[in-house]
Amino acid sequence: MNQDKMDIKTPEYVSLQFQLSGLGSRAAAFLIDQLILWAVNAVIIIILVIIMNNETFLPIFFAENTIPIAFTIIALFIINWGYFFAFEFFSGGRTIGKKILGIRVIQENGHSITLLSSFIRNLMRIIDSLPTAYLLGIIMVFFHSKHKRLGDLVAGTIVVHERKEKRKKKLSPIEKEIENRGLSKNELSIDEWAIKSFSMKDWKLISTYVSRFQQLPESERNPLTKQISGILLTKIGLGVEEMDDGELENILLVLYLNLRDEWEFEI
Structure with missing residues (x-):
């Protein structure tokens, strides 16, 4: 499946060919991203524990123990969801994991992912992660002809392998x-x-x-x-x-x- 290729004709009538990224490379990239997020989450939780166990760190408006916990939950949600949204839009469809694996998210017309597409695609992670461990997303990517999960279908995106320039022995x-x-x-x-x-x-x-x-x-x-x-x-x-x-x-x-x-x- 990883060798599947897709021909796209852009709105400018330019034909492009992309090699679709399959379940293996996407899962590996996601695992790398998750390891990064787990490390960040662990640091935040450790900081929370230190604050909760040392009253000298607590400002007056944190007098209630529930307040720092609430702030932490909100921060963790923003970081874990915003990581994929921000990286995919601001880094040309590449999270850190995708960049390491040489894959990227693009629109189906061959253009770079837009702000709205990135937002919708990553919002749908909530459903793709059901019932647990991204089972629905894994099944979709494995069986779909273009290796799309639900977020890709709704946002109109695909995940492809980076297309690199040939290394030429002589300069043009x-x-x-x-x-x-x-x-x-x-x-x-x-x-x-x-x-x-x-x-x-x-x-x-x-x-x-x-x-x-x-x-x-x-x-x-x-x-x-x-x-x-x-x-x-x-x-x-x-x-x-x-x-x-x-x-x-x-x-x-x-x-x-x-x-x-x-x-x-x-x-």
Whole structure:
């Protein structure tokens, strides 16, 4: 089952192929995440026990022993539910366990998981965990053709293996150009929110620009650089009027490196 593959045609009419993550890799990732959460929960409970057994730690408004217990229960719920919700949205569909196992959550249309999808998907964990030890979720993932649990069905998501770039023995011409310019993806600080503002259409635009970059004469490349910069760089809050053609080229090449990690995959 782990070798199942799924073809997706995005709204931009781009065909992508993903390798679906099966029960084994998903269970292993979940176990890693649970070990992390158990460790955090243990620390919180130990702190609670210390506070409850030492009155010097108790502030006046904690005079009733039920208050710190109530705060702890609320904190544990937020941490144990919010961990999956926050990591899957802010880290590109990857919790720590998923990142270690090389899998991620995406939408069925091939795009990154949205805030609403992440919320719904993880809210449904309450049902997927029934009657105990995620039995319902395990059964669903094992028998469903796309290895979906109930949360995936409701949120419209799938879990896939990361699609990594091929390691090439030789750099491509554009990679050599980027290397010769001394550029790296770290030259441009782009947070997860900004990355999510770029669509597949934006990726196709900048990848086409980069593929033709070295073939275009300067007289054609400069106006094209300004045009594409005006479309893309405003999404990350950069003004293009104050920059010369060389600076804009460098920023677009660095932006390409950052977006490539999000959009250019290979099974």
